[in-house]
Amino acid sequence: MKKTALAFFLIFFLLFSWVFWERYEITSCFNTPSCVLNNAGVTKGIVLMQHHENEWRLVVYQNGDLTLHILKLRGNIIPEVEHHVRSVKTYADYSPISFKAKSVENLEHVKEGVIVKSNGTVKVFKGNSFEELIQNSVPCQGFVTICPKCRATLGESWELVRLGHTNVTGGYLIFPSKDKCLSAFVLKILPHNSTHDFLEIEYPVGIVNGYIPGLNSPPIGNADIPTNVSQYFESAWGILVMNNEIILNPDPWSIAEELGKCRTVYKITIHSNGTVEKTEYGIPCWMR
Numbered sequence: 001m002k003k004t005a006l007a008f009f010l011i012f013f014l015l016f017s018w019v020f021w022e023r024y025e026i027t028s029c030f031n032t033p034s035c036v037l038n039n040a041g042v043t044k045g046i047v048l049m050q051h052h053e054n055e056w057r058l059v060v061y062q063n064g065d066l067t068l069h070i071l072k073l074r075g076n077i078i079p080e081v082e083h084h085v086r087s088v089k090t091y092a093d094y095s096p097i098s099f100k101a102k103s104v105e106n107l108e109h110v111k112e113g114v115i116v117k118s119n120g121t122v123k124v125f126k127g128n129s130f131e132e133l134i135q136n137s138v139p140c141q142g143f144v145t146i147c148p149k150c151r152a153t154l155g156e157s158w159e160l161v162r163l164g165h166t167n168v169t170g171g172y173l174i175f176p177s178k179d180k181c182l183s184a185f186v187l188k189i190l191p192h193n194s195t196h197d198f199l200e201i202e203y204p205v206g207i208v209n210g211y212i213p214g215l216n217s218p219p220i221g222n223a224d225i226p227t228n229v230s231q232y233f234e235s236a237w238g239i240l241v242m243n244n245e246i247i248l249n250p251d252p253w254s255i256a257e258e259l260g261k262c263r264t265v266y267k268i269t270i271h272s273n274g275t276v277e278k279t280e281y282g283i284p285c286w287m288r
Contacts, residue, residue, distance in 0.1 A: 030056070030073050030081065031109040037101045040069045040083060044100045047173060049115040050161045057161045059173055061094035066171050068163045088163050088171030091212040092187075092201050114161075114176065118205040133175065133204045137182040140239045144225055144246060147188050151197060151215045154250070155183035156238030162258060164251040166240060168215065174238075175203055181236050189215060218243045226274035235266070246270040252281035261285050 029035040033049060036056050047066075050057040058069040067087040073079050103122040104115060113126030114133055125133045138146065143155045152168050157177030164172050168189075175184040186202040192211060200209040220243055232248055233239075240250040248268040249255060255265045264282040271277075 030054075030071075030079075031111055033104040033107050033110055033115060034101060036071060037104065039081065040071060042069065042101060045095075045098045046101065046103075047094050047098050047116075048161055048175075049104070050176065051110050051113055052160055053112075055160075059161060059163075061090075061098055064089055066090045066094065066163055066173055068161070086163060088165045090171035090173075091169065091199055091210065092172065092208055093210045094173070094208055096208050097203070097206050116205045134177050134182070134184045136202075136204050137177050137179070137184045138186060140181040140183060140233050140236050140248075141225065141230075143183070143186075143239045143241050145222075146186070146241075147190070148221055149219050150188045150190050150241075151217050151219055152187075152189045152240065152242045153220070154185075154187040154238070154240045156185050156251075157181070157183040158237060158255075158258065160258070162254060164238070164254055166250045168240065168242070168250075169199075170212075172201070181233060183238065191219065224272075226270065226272075228274060229270050229276055232268050232270070232276070236268075237265075244272045252279070256281045256283055259283075 029039070037058070040058055042058055042060055045060045045062045047059040047061050054073040056071040060067045060069065065087050067085060070084040072082045074082055097117050099117045099122050107124060110124055110126070113124050113130065115122065115124050138155060140155065143153050147153045154169055156164055156174045157180065158174050159176055161176055162174050164174050169187060172187060177184040184204050188200045190198045190200070192198040195214055196211045197214050198209065199212045200207060220241055236248040237255050238250060240247040249265055250267070252265045252267040256263065259265065261283050262285040264280055267279045267281060269277040
């Protein structure tokens with residue numbers, strides 16, 4: 001009887017030890033930037049890494065594409081890592097602020113924070129230093145007059161890093177901001193010549209720019225906010241300003257996907273004559 005009990009105890013102990021070790025290995029890897037990149041199969045062109053709770057978001061730029069890798073840690077006893085990938089075409093060249101996987105080999109565990117290349121050095125922004133990343137945020141209403149010579153200006157924010165897309169700009173990367181209507185991302189499109197425009201993107205960690213096919217639209221000029229629409233800005237995650245119109249939440253489907261079921265997002269177009277168009281976007285409860 002004692003031998004049987006001892007055998008059961010040894011089996012239980014070995015099983016418990018194996019489960020404990022497997023869990024430790026998986027969670028330890030998940031908190032280590034280089035291990036996460038290895039599991040995602042990413043070696044270069046890394047623009048940004050964000051770790052938030054049980055989720056990593058990796059943004060990679062290669063050959064005109066921005067790709068967002070989302071890795072989530074699921075399960076309690078022996079966790080598993082889910083890997084989701086999404087890409088968008090982009091007009092901007094993100095190479096100047098990208099880095100290779102070997103740049104994070106010496107970084108220890110990162111449980112919360114953002115990893116970016118700032119002034120030529122790969123850095124981890126976390127805790128109070130995260131404020132450094134968003135200290136240049138601009139209130140949404142500020143985009144209305146930020147660049148009157150531009151053909152278009154765009155500013156967006158989100159708690160988590162994500163990809164946005166509009167017909168005007170192609171794809172773009174959104175830096176996180178702690179306020180829905182404080183944008184840590186500014187995109188400007190300025191006239192260059194008869195065939196091309198100049199695209200400039202201002203991030204908290206630096207500026208990237210390049211030339212894109214011309215939009216064939218006039219500069220914004222003096223864009224004023226009609227007095228009867230100021231309340232709409234409070235619900236805006238982002239704002240696109242073009243000639244004769246202001247568009248709030250220019251990429252509503254991306255926002256709706258992040259919010260999840262039973263949530264509604266409005267794309268609001270404000271015309272210079274004061275008229276407002278509202279279109280509702282969202283994922284119904286029964287689809288989740």
